[in-house]
Amino acid sequence: MNRPFFEALEKIYPTDRLLTRDVELLPYESDALTAFQTKPGAVALPVTEKEIIDTVRLCHRMKVPFVARGSGTSLSGGSLPIADGLMIGLNRLNRIKKIDPEQRIAVVEPGVINLHISEAVRQYGLYYAPDPSSQSVCTIGGNIAFNSGGAHCLKYGMTSNHVLGMKVVLGDGVVTQFGSESIEGVGIGPDLVGLFVGSEGLFGIALEITLRLMPTPQLYRTVMAAYDNLGRAGDAVSMVVASGLLPGAMEIMDRLAIKAAEAAVGAGYPLDAEALLIVELEGEAPQVEAEFAELRGVIEESGAFEIREAKGEDERARIWQGRKSAFSAVGRLSPDYIVQDGVVPRSRLGEALVKIGELKAQYQLDVANVFHAGDGNLHPLILYNGREPGALEKAEALAGEILAMCVELGGSITGEHGVGMEKREYLPTMFGPVEMEIMRDLRRAIDPEEIANRGKMFPSGEAPALQTHGMHPLERQGVISRE
Amino acid sequence: MTGGVLNSVAELQAFVNSHGRIHVVGRRSKTALHQVDSDVVLADLSGMCGIIEYQPQEYTLTVLAGTRVSEIQAALRKEGQYLPFDPLLPDHASIGGTVACNLSGSRRHRYGGIRDFVLGAGVVDGLGRAFSVGGKVVKNAAGFDLSKFLVGSLGQYAIMTELTFKVFPDAPVFQGLRLRYGSLDDALKAIFRCNRSSQELDVLDFAPSNRGWSLMAGLAGFQDTLPQRAKQFVAMMREETALLDARKVEDDETLGDPLAGLTGAFLVKVVISPRQIPRFDALVRELPRRYSAGGNTAWLATEDIGALKEILEAEQLPGLVLRGSVDCPLIGKQSENVLAARVKRVLDPHNKLV
Secondary structure (H helix, E strand, O other), rough: OHHHHHHHHHHOOHHHEOOOHHHHHHOOOOOOOOOOOEEEEEOOOOOOOHHHHHHHHHHHHHHHHEEEEEEOOOOOOOOOOOOOOEEEEEOOHHHHHHHHOOOEEEOOOOOOOOHHHHHHHHHEEOOOOOOOOOOOOEEEHHHHOOOOOOOOOOHOHHHHHHHEEEEEEOOOOOOEEEEEEOOOOOOOOOOOOHHHHHOOOOOOOEEEEEEEOOOOOOOOEEEEEEEOOHHHHHHHHHHHHHOOOOOEEEEEEEHHHHHHHHHHHHHOOOOOOEEEEEEEEEOHHHHHHHHHHHHHHHHHHHOOEEEEEEOOOHHHHHHHHHHOHHHHHHHHOOEEEEEEEOEEOHHHHHHHHHHHHHHHHHOOOOEEEEEEEHOOEEEEEEEEEOOOHHHHHHHHHHHHHHHHHHHHOOEEEEOOOOOOOOOHHHHHHHHHHHHHHHHHHHHHHHHOOOOOOOOOOOOOOOOEEOOOOOHHHHOOOOOOOOO | OOEEEOOOOOHHHHHHHOOOOOOEEEOOHHHHHOOOOOOEEEEOOOOOEEEEEEEEEHEEEEEEEEOOOOHHHHHHHHHHEEOOOEEEOOOOOOOHHHHHHOOOOOOOHHHHHHOEEEEEEEEEEEOOOEEEEEEEEEEEEEEOOOOOOOOOOOOEEOOOOOOOEEOOOHHHOEEEEEEEOOOHHHHHHHHHHHHHOOOOOOEEEEEEEEEEEEEEEEEEOOOOOOOHHHHHHHHHHHHHHHOOOOEEEOOOOOOOOOOOOOOOOOEEEOOOOHHHHHHHHHOOOOEEEEEEEEOOOOEEEEHHHHHHHHHHHHHHOOEEEEEOOOOOEEEEHHHHHHHHHHHHHHHHOOOOEE
């Protein structure tokens, strides 16, 4: 990192908020995709909006690339530092600036933790709907960058659907605002919120965000059904959809995932099942009870050998704890693993699972499957040992074949984790040369020096990375998980 | 004005490449949007119509942009599904025009507006390039989401040729309710009470009536559960708001139609938040009007667009004129946004699309 840049940074930050020593930089070397590690030149920890803006303007003026980071839970390497670039840590901008329960909105800073919003508005009977499984630590700024999802996306949408307005600083330091406190958001004129959310930090940094809140459902009803094969569980999902019900969540886990989750948290899952389906309905009590009666009928017809209804909030929480911890739990069976995030049309889930089974045999690697069945979002978990020569490459090749299959079946290479570092070489499998050219032109038009999160999303970018193995320190402690 | 009816993407590309300033039209249901200068040619997409792919089991639908909304609704209805953003003017408007103008109806209150249900689009930009944005599955986080950007863009950045939507199963039965309040203040307090309740309303609109203010609420669900849910809702409102009277409404199509009764030379959509309504309403009290989606959209009719324009400018509210003859359909607060300008530079650098 060049001296004049560093000296300019020192004028913005006191020494305790400008980290430069190796030991201070270590925690920032990777995010939740631990296969990549890079040491940043420095880490700045702003506490005000002005400090962020001044920093971005400085970076633009001196052509120094930067990465904005919240809690570093990206599963696609989206917050991997740039070698000799600046890391801007946003965790200290963590104020919920406004809650207006009567208008169902909250205005927050980018470093606010996702779950803290729901906790803050619970007293008003409201919650913030997007629920990525790292929601207890991940920040809204990161959720915006990668358009995070969760288990309830089919019915309630992803982060983008819950952002009404934003103030942002673009990559060249220009500050702009769009959207409103109206549920219409932008409403008239192009939906700039929709464009900025999910731009993977390549356009700039969100400074202030207006969020839509939802009313807490009166009642949840959750059912768990065990099957003797995965295909039957997939068929059950199709039957639920065909019945005209709209569950808030439909999740499937395979045998390996069930066993690991059961061993980790004792969720009460049947250990003799080849597949487990979890379906949850929520809403007004009379309607949910009526829908649940119908759902029970559908599940009974679906060939499940065991059906269990959550009898209360504790049992429901246990079922979800098992589901949400499934990936970390499976990860404990193996020193290393890669999580994929492809999407296929729901009706082709069975086909996709057969193909993954074939690839698993071909590569002789274990693969566990946990997926958001309601929206066809697969999370195959490829287990490998990074200490074995060539093991990572083999696992990556398998992961690549799974992504190619998702595109071939008419789906997407990412449902909710974003492209980041991990899938950047696969973006052109989804988009043709014209689309790629337009996206590159957009990036350059909005951030002319291409300094905001340089090296992410587009193929053959910068940000060379070392490869390593093992779980992220937070993951090892069970704080985050790779859903 | 001259122009052409275009029946394919290739024809549209050739049209864009061979003309200067272009204005896209669908079924011309929103007259105020098509007042253009004499040197502007019209690209008529009404010939590009039809359902390309509808997979009820996937909850996805892909249609050509010129398709009439009512045609789409009829196809969905056969499978017990619907467009939850409740498109306006279904018998007249094309789906492309509906998205380009961002016109959701009253039932958007339950699950969201157009931006929440657009998954992807096929487009032709100002350079004549044909390309796709977004995807065709219900969940996708790959690439920049230009499909959302195009919602409300009025055809000024790229011309949508096809659109993919997420659709939902529709409830078997809809129950409308009309609740009467003595004042706007009481009606707004009732809206705020609804917003803090876990009652799931499909419709939550309010408008002045000859006996105070009328609040229109709609519940959707199973036949067996609706009476109980409606009873609970009315009981809550009776107990906790200044409700004067409530009645069930059967077969009243105006209950969920935000434009019902809004006669006047000009029809205007205004983006507003509920807390802005008291001050705004005091300025427009002579006009036929309705506040929709819990008070987040205002629909107004007027004979004097100039006066309304001044009010919106003073109140810093954005408006879109849908009906009537105006120089520019965008009125009130219309801030030039740097981000939008940069996208324009990429998609339409020669300012062809107007």
